[in-house]
Structures are given as structure tokens and as C-alpha cells.
Amino acid sequence: MVEELNKDQTTEQKILAAARAVFIEQGLAGARMQDIADRAGINKALLHYYFRSKEKLFDMVFEEAAMKFLPRISILFEADIPIFDKIRTFVEHYINLMMENPFIPIFVLNEVHKNPAEFITRIWGGRMPPVREFAAQIQREIEAGNIKPIHPFHLMINMISMCIFPFVGRPIATSVFELSNEQFMVLMEQRKKLVAEFVIDAIKA
Amino acid sequence: MVEELNKDQTTEQKILAAARAVFIEQGLAGARMQDIADRAGINKALLHYYFRSKEKLFDMVFEEAAMKFLPRISILFEADIPIFDKIRTFVEHYINLMMENPFIPIFVLNEVHKNPAEFITRIWGGRMPPVREFAAQIQREIEAGNIKPIHPFHLMINMISMCIFPFVGRPIATSVFELSNEQFMVLMEQRKKLVAEFVIDAIKA
DNA sequence: CTTTGGTTTAACTATTTGGTTAAACTGTAT
DNA sequence: ATACAGTTTAACCAAATAGTTAAACCAAAG
Numbered sequence: 001m002v003e004e005l006n007k008d009q010t011t012e013q014k015i016l017a018a019a020r021a022v023f024i025e026q027g028l029a030g031a032r033m034q035d036i037a038d039r040a041g042i043n044k045a046l047l048h049y050y051f052r053s054k055e056k057l058f059d060m061v062f063e064e065a066a067m068k069f070l071p072r073i074s075i076l077f078e079a080d081i082p083i084f085d086k087i088r089t090f091v092e093h094y095i096n097l098m099m100e101n102p103f104i105p106i107f108v109l110n111e112v113h114k115n116p117a118e119f120i121t122r123i124w125g126g127r128m129p130p131v132r133e134f135a136a137q138i139q140r141e142i143e144a145g146n147i148k149p150i151h152p153f154h155l156m157i158n159m160i161s162m163c164i165f166p167f168v169g170r171p172i173a174t175s176v177f178e179l180s181n182e183q184f185m186v187l188m189e190q191r192k193k194l195v196a197e198f199v200i201d202a203i204k205a
Numbered sequence: 206m207v208e209e210l211n212k213d214q215t216t217e218q219k220i221l222a223a224a225r226a227v228f229i230e231q232g233l234a235g236a237r238m239q240d241i242a243d244r245a246g247i248n249k250a251l252l253h254y255y256f257r258s259k260e261k262l263f264d265m266v267f268e269e270a271a272m273k274f275l276p277r278i279s280i281l282f283e284a285d286i287p288i289f290d291k292i293r294t295f296v297e298h299y300i301n302l303m304m305e306n307p308f309i310p311i312f313v314l315n316e317v318h319k320n321p322a323e324f325i326t327r328i329w330g331g332r333m334p335p336v337r338e339f340a341a342q343i344q345r346e347i348e349a350g351n352i353k354p355i356h357p358f359h360l361m362i363n364m365i366s367m368c369i370f371p372f373v374g375r376p377i378a379t380s381v382f383e384l385s386n387e388q389f390m391v392l393m394e395q396r397k398k399l400v401a402e403f404v405i406d407a408i409k410a
Numbered sequence: 411c412t413t414t415g416g417t418t419t420a421a422c423t424a425t426t427t428g429g430t431t432a433a434a435c436t437g438t439a440t
Numbered sequence: 441a442t443a444c445a446g447t448t449t450a451a452c453c454a455a456a457t458a459g460t461t462a463a464a465c466c467a468a469a470g
Contacts, residue, residue, distance in 0.1 A: 011446080026319060030234035033428060046447060048429060070377075103318070109373055110315040113308070114231060116376035124380075131381055148406075153382055153392060154399055158367050160374070165366035168314055168373060171321035172275075176336055177358055187358060194359055201353075202407035216416080238458065251417060253459060 014040045015050055016060065023061045024107045028114075031058075062111060066123045068101050069108045077134045083141050084200050086134075087159065091196040094163040099188055106168045131156070147203040155203065162195045219245045220255055221265065228266045229312045233319075236263075267316060271328045273306050274313045282339045288346050289405050291339075292364065296401040299368040304393055311373050336361070352408040360408065367400045 009017070018040035022031045033054055037047045051057040076089055098105065112119045135152035142149050166173060166188060174184050214222065223245035227236045238259055242252045256262040281294055303310065317324045340357035347354050371378060371393060379389050 027232065027234060027315070029232060030319065032426090043448060044429085045431085045449080049446080052429090054428065106315060106318045109377075110232070110311060110318075112376050113311045113315075113373075114235065119376060120380045129381060150399075150403075151392070151395070153378075154396065154403075157371050157374075157378065158400070158403060161366040161370035162363050165370040165373070166362050168370070169362075169365070171317050171324060172314075173358075173362065175325045176334060187356070190356070191359065194355070195363070198355075198359075198363060198407045202403045237456090248418060249459085250419080250461085254416085257459090259458065 011040075011042065011046070012050055014042070015047060015057075019051075019057050019061050020064075023058055024065070024103050027107070027110060028054075028058050028062075062108070063123070065101075065104050065108050068097065069104050070123070070129060077130050083137060083147065084204075086137075087199055088193075088196040091159065091163060091199070092192045094160070095188060095192045095195070098164060098167045099185065102167050102170065105164050109168065145205055148205055150203060155199075158202075159195070159199055162191070162198070166191070216245075216247065216251070217255055219247070220252060220262075224256075224262050224266050225269070228263055229270065229308050232312070232315060233259075233263050233267075267313070268328070270306075270309050271313050271324075273302065274309050275328070275334060282335050288342060288352065289409075291342075292404055293398075293401040296364065296368060296404070297397045299365070300393060300397045300400070303369060303372045304390065307372050307375070310369050314373065350410055353410055355408055360404075363407075364400070364404055367396070367403070371396070 015036065018036045018038075019031075021039055022036045026032075026035075031054075033047060034044055036057070037044045040047070051060075076086065076093065079086070081089075131152075134156070138147070138150070138152045138155060141147045170184065173179070174181070179187070220241070223241045223243075224236075226244060227241045231237075231240075236259075238252060239249060241262070242249045245252070256265075281291065281298065284291070286294075336357075339361070343352070343355070343357045343360060346352045375389065378384070379386070384392070
């Protein structure tokens with residue numbers, strides 16, 4: 001996927017698109033400002049004219065990526081709908097997001113891994129995902145005898161794992177199972193329904 | 206210079222241990238030879254005396270890590286034991302491995318992501334994990350009506366996702382759920398049984 | 411004692427890389 | 441035409457970094 005040569009794009013947009021591509025592919029340490037300039041079709045001087053430093057540019061790209069990675073599913077979590085429907089909606093929503101941004105997860109996870117301390121404060125300025133609401137609902141459903149007892153942590157981690165991990169381990173998975181990119185995407189498409197039903201079958205009483 | 210039972214590590218071992226730590230923490234691009242030398246308690250000259258280049262050293266560390274990441278479960282996969290027991294053994298085995306090497310997955314996955322082409326040829330010189338055996342067994346179990354129909358890819362990816370992903374997303378998970386390292390490890394310990402039963406409940410007919 | 415292999419010290423080279431600068435150029439709006 | 445923001449060119453600087461080199465050091469083996 002090369003850069004789109006839109007005359008419509010402003011230079012700033014071209015730079016950000018290029019930076020996105022290079023940072024996501026190479027990481028902060030592996031990315032070169034020259035590469036970003038080349039990819040944006042401009043020169044280094046102009047790149048620094050728009051963004052003073054590599055760090056500034058990286059911050060923008062990373063923040064944007066992190067936001068995509070931790071999507072705005074607050075409404076979903078807080079919505080007053082049955083748990084199984086909530087699971088179905090969550091999984092479909094999340095896998096859709098991953099299919100649209102397949103390389104965001106490994107990028108974000110790796111940069112967070114290299115600098116865990118900074119991450120927590122920077123990305124979520126105190127506002128964490130409303131995980132408590134969902135956890136409470138799970139507790140209620142367990143007490144009502146609708147689903148088997150399970151710690152909300154495990155249920156959520158299981159769901160999220162199955163949504164994200166295939167994209168993180170994509171090159172290995174496609175190599176082991178000898179899949180083309182098209183076949184991989186078909187399987188991911190299937191997972192939108194499959195993972196939800198897998199989870200529901202696993203927990204329903 | 207024959208048999209010297211080293212109470213202490215040899216210099217080569219010290220270097221490899223240091224390299225492991227630094228590469229796994231910082232990645233190939235982020236790692237500094239000086240850091241590795243410091244961590245090994247030696248100097249840069251000696252470091253290059255033992256390992257000619259950064260690449261050579263990285264190769265060793267990466268290969269070792271990749272081997273741990275894709276463990277020798279061939280025997281397990283080929284063993285003629287019931288599918289549910291196989292799942293239980295696999296999950297426990299794999300999560301144990303992850304608990305012993307918690308930072309291997311993100312390291313390997315990220316380096317593979319940065320260079321997918323090289324990976325396939327380098328790590329598995331043609332010899333891939335015997336995934337076909339396991340897939341065949343799943344097919345047989347489905348036809349025998351013991352488990353619900355599911356593509357072996359999805360079943361395996363689901364299992365592996367739930368085993369590995371918590372470690373890949375560890376800093377985020379611990380931050381969202383406000384977990385100490387001890388609490389995190391307790392939860393991972395629980396998962397050895399929990400994930401297996403989760404999978405079995407999800408697929409049993 | 412002498413040799414020898416591992417080790418240190420410390421300086422050095424070559425290259426990469428983030429970032430800067432100044433001058434010239436270009437199109438558009440005033 | 442003129443002014444100006446955006447852009448290019450090309451050189452440059454300073455720091456970091458991989459890798460080298462040579463001399464000296466040291467402990468153990470012959």
C-alpha cells in the first residue's frame with residue numbers, strides 16, 4: 001500500500017499519512033525522518049518546517065493510533081441491552097475496527113511495552129474505559145443464573161484476545177496455515193459471528 | 206582450559222543474557238551495543254570480540270526467543286489422546302511457558318511484524334509445526350458428533366489467542382483493571398484451567 | 411619465568427541521523 | 441509588480457552509534 005497521491009491532501013496531511021505508515025511499520029526507534037519525508041513526497045527541511053521534532057510527530061501518530069485501538073465503546077458498555085447481544089455487538093465492532101486498521105494493535109502494544117509508565121498517564125488522562133459497568137452486568141447475570149461464574153477480567157480478556165490477537169500474530173498465522181491475504185480476511189470476516197457465539201457457548205449456563 | 210565447572214557464567218553467557226534483556230526490552234532498532242556491554246558488566250571492545258556485529262548477536266537472541274515462542278508441542282499434537290485432554294494439556298503447557306518468559310511474545314511478534322518475509326524462511330527452515338495432525342483430529346471429532354463444527358484455524362487461533370494475548374497486552378490490562386504484578390500472575394495461574402474449560406464449553410456438542 | 415588467551419582502556423574511524431540554515435524558487439493573492 | 445507562505449536545494453552541524461585498533465594488563469598454564 002503506497003501513499004495516495006491526492007492533490008487534495010494538504011502537506012500536513014501527507015506528512016501525517018507518511019508518518020503513520022513509517023512509524024507503524026518500523027516503530028519509533030526504527031523510523032527515519034528521511035523515510036517519512038520520502039514517503040510524503042517532500043524533503044526533510046519541509047518536514048521539520050511542519051513538525052519540529054520526531055517526537056512531536058510520533059506523539060501525534062501514536063495518540064491517534066491508541067485512540068483507534070481503545071475505541072469509544074463506552075456507550076456500548078453502558079447500554080442497557082442483554083449481555084449476549086452486547087457480546088455480539090462488541091465482537092463485531094472490534095473486529096471491524098481491526099480489519100480497518102490491521103497494524104495498529106502490534107504497533108501500539110509494542111510501543112506501550114517499551115514504555116509502559118508513560119503510556120498510562122499519557123493516553124488515558126485519568127479517564128479509563130468504563131469497564132466497571134460491564135463487570136457489574138456480568139456479576140448480575142451470574143447471580144441470575146444466566147451465565148456460568150467467571151471473573152469479568154477473564155471474560156473480557158478472552159473476548160479481546162480473540163478479536164485482536166489474530167491481527168497481532170497475522171504473519172505467523174498466515175505462514176503456518178498457508179493463507180493468502182484474501183483468505184486471511186475471509187477468516188476474519190467469519191470471526192465476527194464465530195467469536196461471539198464461541199464466547200456465548202462457553203459461558204451460557 | 207578443559208573442564209572448568211563455572212560457578213559464574215562464562216563471558217559469552219553473560220553477553221547473551223544481557224543481549225536477551227536489552228533486545229527484548231528495546232527491540233533490534235532500539236537496542237544499543239553499549240547498553241548490552243554495560244548490562245553484561247564488560248566493555249564494548251570485548252563485546253565485539255565475542256560477537257562481530259549487532260546483527261549476529263541479535264540473530265542468536267531472536268532465534269532462541271522464537272524457539273521458545275513456538276514450543277516443542279509436536280509430540281502433544283501428534284499424541285493419540287482425547288481432544289479435550291489435549292486442549293487442557295496444551296493450554297496449561299503454553300501458559301506455563303508464557304509465565305516463564307512473559308516478554309518473549311511481544312518481542313517476537315514485533316520483530317516478525319517488522320520483517321515478515323525473512324521470518325518464515327529463517328525460523329522454520331521448511332519445518333512447520335505439525336498443525337495438520339491436530340486439524341485432522343478436530344475434523345474427526347466433529348464428524349463423530351463430539352464437538353460442534355468449527356474450522357480448525359479458528360479453534361487453534363482462539364486457544365492460542367487466549368494463552369498469549371494477556372501477556373502481550375499486559376501493561377494495558379494491568380492498568381485498566383488496576384492490577385499489581387502479583388494479582389496479574391494469580392489471574393494467569395487461574396487461566397491454566399479456566400481457558401481450557403472455556404474452550405471445551407464453547408465447542409462441546 | 412614466559413607464554414598465552416581473555417580483558418581493559420582509551421582513543422579513534424566511519425556512518426547514520428535528527429535537526430538547522432540560508433538562499434533561491436514558485437505560485438497566488440493583494 | 442510585489443509580497444508572502446510554502447517549497448526546494450544543498451550544504452552543514454552535532455550527537456549518537458557500530459565497529460576498530462593498539463597497547464597494556466592479568467591470571468593461569470606450561
